[in-house]
Amino acid sequence: MNPAPLSGLYAPSLSLLTDLYQVTMAYGYWQQGLQDREAVFHLYFRKAPFGGGYAVAAGLAYAVDLLENLRFSDDDLAYLGSLKSATGGAMFPQAFLDYLRDLKFTCDVDAVAEGTVVFGNEPLLRVQGPLLQAQLVETALLTLVNFQTLIATKASRIREAAGSDTVLEFGLRRAQGVDGGLSASRAAYLGGVDATSNVLAGQRFNIPVKGTHAHSWVMAFEDEPTAFAAYANAFPDDSVFLVDTYDTLEGVRHAISVAREMRANGHELGGIRLDSGDLAYLSREARALLNEAGFEKVRIVASNDLEENLITSLKLQGARIDTWGIGTQLVTAYDQPALGGVYKLAALRKPDDSGWDFTIKLSEQLAKTSIPGILQVRRYESEKGQPRADMLYNVAEPLPERLTIIDPLDATRRRSVRPEAAYRELLEPIFRRGKLVHQLPTLEESRARAHREVLSLDPSIRRFLNPHVYPVGLEESLNTFRTSLILEKRPLRPA
Ligand SMILES: Nc1ncnc2c1ncn2[C@@H]1O[C@H](COP(=O)(O)OP(=O)(O)OP(=O)(O)O)[C@@H](O)[C@H]1O
Numbered sequence: 432m433n434p435a436p437l438s439g440l441y442a443p444s445l446s447l448l449t450d451l452y453q454v455t456m457a458y459g460y461w462q463q464g465l466q467d468r469e470a471v472f473h474l475y476f477r478k479a480p481f482g483g484g485y486a487v488a489a490g491l492a493y494a495v496d497l498l499e500n501l502r503f504s505d506d507d508l509a510y511l512g513s514l515k516s517a518t519g520g521a522m523f524p525q526a527f528l529d530y531l532r533d534l535k536f537t538c539d540v541d542a543v544a545e546g547t548v549v550f551g552n553e554p555l556l557r558v559q560g561p562l563l564q565a566q567l568v569e570t571a572l573l574t575l576v577n578f579q580t581l582i583a584t585k586a587s588r589i590r591e592a593a594g595s596d597t598v599l600e601f602g603l604r605r606a607q608g609v610d611g612g613l614s615a616s617r618a619a620y621l622g623g624v625d626a627t628s629n630v631l632a633g634q635r636f637n638i639p640v641k642g643t644h645a646h647s648w649v650m651a652f653e654d655e656p657t658a659f660a661a662y663a664n665a666f667p668d669d670s671v672f673l674v675d676t677y678d679t680l681e682g683v684r685h686a687i688s689v690a691r692e693m694r695a696n697g698h699e700l701g702g703i704r705l706d707s708g709d710l711a712y713l714s715r716e717a718r719a720l721l722n723e724a725g726f727e728k729v730r731i732v733a734s735n736d737l738e739e740n741l742i743t744s745l746k747l748q749g750a751r752i753d754t755w756g757i758g759t760q761l762v763t764a765y766d767q768p769a770l771g772g773v774y775k776l777a778a779l780r781k782p783d784d785s786g787w788d789f790t791i792k793l794s795e796q797l798a799k800t801s802i803p804g805i806l807q808v809r810r811y812e813s814e815k816g817q818p819r820a821d822m823l824y825n826v827a828e829p830l831p832e833r834l835t836i837i838d839p840l841d842a843t844r845r846r847s848v849r850p851e852a853a854y855r856e857l858l859e860p861i862f863r864r865g866k867l868v869h870q871l872p873t874l875e876e877s878r879a880r881a882h883r884e885v886l887s888l889d890p891s892i893r894r895f896l897n898p899h900v901y902p903v904g905l906e907e908s909l910n911t912f913r914t915s916l917i918l919e920k921r922p923l924r925p926a
C-alpha cells in the first residue's frame with residue numbers, strides 16, 4: 432500500500448483555487464513588467480490557537496502536491512477569458528492568458544516539516560521566486576496550511592488530555608464539507624489520534640479505520656439483546672456495542688449477557704460505547720458491572736461532544752473510559768474555527784539586481800507589523816533536545832559573532848546565545864527553481880515527529896490554561912533593522 436498517496440490529489444490542477452485579486456494582481460504585475468522580479472513571502476500565524484502555547488505544523492504535503500501540479504488548463508483559461516470588467520470588456524487580455532498557459536512554477540520553497548511544533552510569528556513556509564508566481568499561490572497555501580495546522584494542533588491537545596488512552600476521530604458527518612472531512616482526518620491523525628471512522632481517509636492516507644455501530648442498529652431490531660447478538664454474529668471478534676439507546680446501565684447488562692454467549696462460542700466482546708448521560712458516573716458503573724461479570728478486558732468507549740477540557744474533567748472525576756471517540760469538536764475546531772495564518776511580502780530584489788529591498792507591512796499594533804528579510808528559524812535546544820528559544824534571522828545578511836535574541840514586542844527582553852549552544856534550522860529546502868528537492872516523510876513519520884516534538888516541550892508550554900509563552904525572538908541586527916524600517920515608513924506626525 433502506498434504510504435503517502437498524496438500525489439495528484441489536486442490533479443490536473445486547482446490553479447483557480449484562489450481569490451480573484453491574486454489573478455488581477457498577477458495581470459497587473461505582468462502588465463508592469465514586474466512578473467519576474469524576485470520576491471520573498473513568508474507564511475506564518477501570530478498566535479497559537481485555542482489559547483494554547485504551541486501549534487503543530489501540518490498541510491505541507493498537500494501544499495507540495497498543489498504546487499507540483501500548478502498549471503492553467505484550457506478550461507481554467509477559458510473561464511478566466513470569460514470574466515468581464517465593469518464596462519463589459521474582457522477582464523484579462525488574450526496575451527496574458529497565453530502567458531498563464533505557459534506558466535510553470537519556478538520558485539524556491541522552504542518549509543517546516545509537518546509535525547514540527549511551531550509558535551507565533553515564525554515562518555512555516557517561505558516562497559522565493561518570480562513575484563507573480565509567489566503572489567499567485569498565497570491563497571491556496573493559506574487554505575491548506577491554516578486548516579490542517581489548526582486540526583493537527585487540536586488533535587495534539589486531545590492526545591495530551593487522553594494520555595495513553597486510545598483516541599478515535601469520528602468527525603466526518605459534522606465536518607465542513609468533503610475536503611474539510613478528508614483533510615481533517617489526515618491532520619487529526621498527524622496530530623495524534625489513533626484511527627478514524629472516515630473510510631476514504633483510511634484508503635487515501637493509510638490511516639487505521641475503526642468504529643462501533645449506531646443507535647439505528649439497535650432500533651432496527653425488536654430489542655437490544657437481539658441487536659447486540661446480531662452484531663456479534665457479523666463481527667464475532669470486533670464488536671463494540673452502543674449501550675445507551677434506551678437505558679445505559681440496562682444496555683450494559685444486555686451487552687454482558689451477549690458477551691457470555693460469545694465467550695461460550697470462543698469469542699470475546701471488544702467493548703461497549705457510552706454516548707449520553709453522565710459519562711463519569713456511567714463509565715464507573717459500567718466498569719463495575721463488567722468486572723463483576725468477569726469482563727475486565729472489555730473496553731469502555733465514550734463519545735458525545737467531547738474535547739480536551741471535558742476529557743481532562745472526566746479523568747479528574749474518576750471516569751473509567753479507555754477509548755475516546757471525538758467528532759465535531761475536533762474536525763471543526765469548534766472553539767476556534769480558523770487559524771489566522773497570513774502570507775506577507777518580506778523582500779524584493781532591487782531592479783538593478785544589486786541586492787534586496789526588504790519590505791514591511793506596518794500596523795497600529797506592533798504584534799501585527801510584519802518582519803522584513805529572508806527569514807530562517809533557528810531553534811536552540813537543551814542537551815536533552817528540549818526546545819529553549821527560537822531565533823528568526825535574515826539569511827541575506829551575515830550573522831554577527833555574538834548572538835542575542837530580542838523579543839519583537841519588547842526590546843528590553845533579550846536572551847544571549849552561548850556560541851556552543853545546539854540548534855537546528857526549521858525551514859528545509861522543499862522546491863528549488865520549481866523542482867521538488869525534498870523526500871517528503873510518510874504520514875506515519877510526520878505523526879511520530881509531532882508526538883516526539885510535543886512531548887519534548889516543557890509541560891508549562893503544553894498546559895491548556897494560561898500556558899507559558901515560549902520565547903520566539905529576532906536576532907538583534909534583524910530587530911534593529913526592522914525598527915529602522917518602521918521609522919522610515921511611518922510618517923512623523925505633527926504633535
Ligand atoms: N461527568 C461529566 N462531566 C462533565 N461533562 C459531562 C459529563 N458527562 C457528560 N458530559 C458532557 O455533557 C454534555 C451533555 O451531555 P448529556 O448527555 O447530558 O446531553 P445530551 O448530549 O443532550 O444527551 P442525550 O444524547 O441523552 O440527549 C456532553 O458534551 C457530554 O460529553
Ligand SMILES: O=P(O)(O)OC[C@H]1O[C@H](OP(=O)(O)OP(=O)(O)O)[C@H](O)[C@@H]1O
Pocket residue numbers: 601602604605644645646647706734735736737756757758759760
Ligand atoms: O459527538 P461527536 O464528538 O460529534 O461524535 C460523533 C457523534 O456522532 C454520532 O452521533 P449521531 O447522533 O450522529 O449518530 P448515532 O445515532 O450513531 O449516535 C456518535 O454517536 C457521536 O455522538
Ligand SMILES: O=C(O)c1cccnc1
Pocket residue numbers: 601602628641642643644645704734756758
Ligand atoms: O463508529 C462509531 O462509533 C462512530 C462513527 C461515526 C460517528 N460516531 C460514531
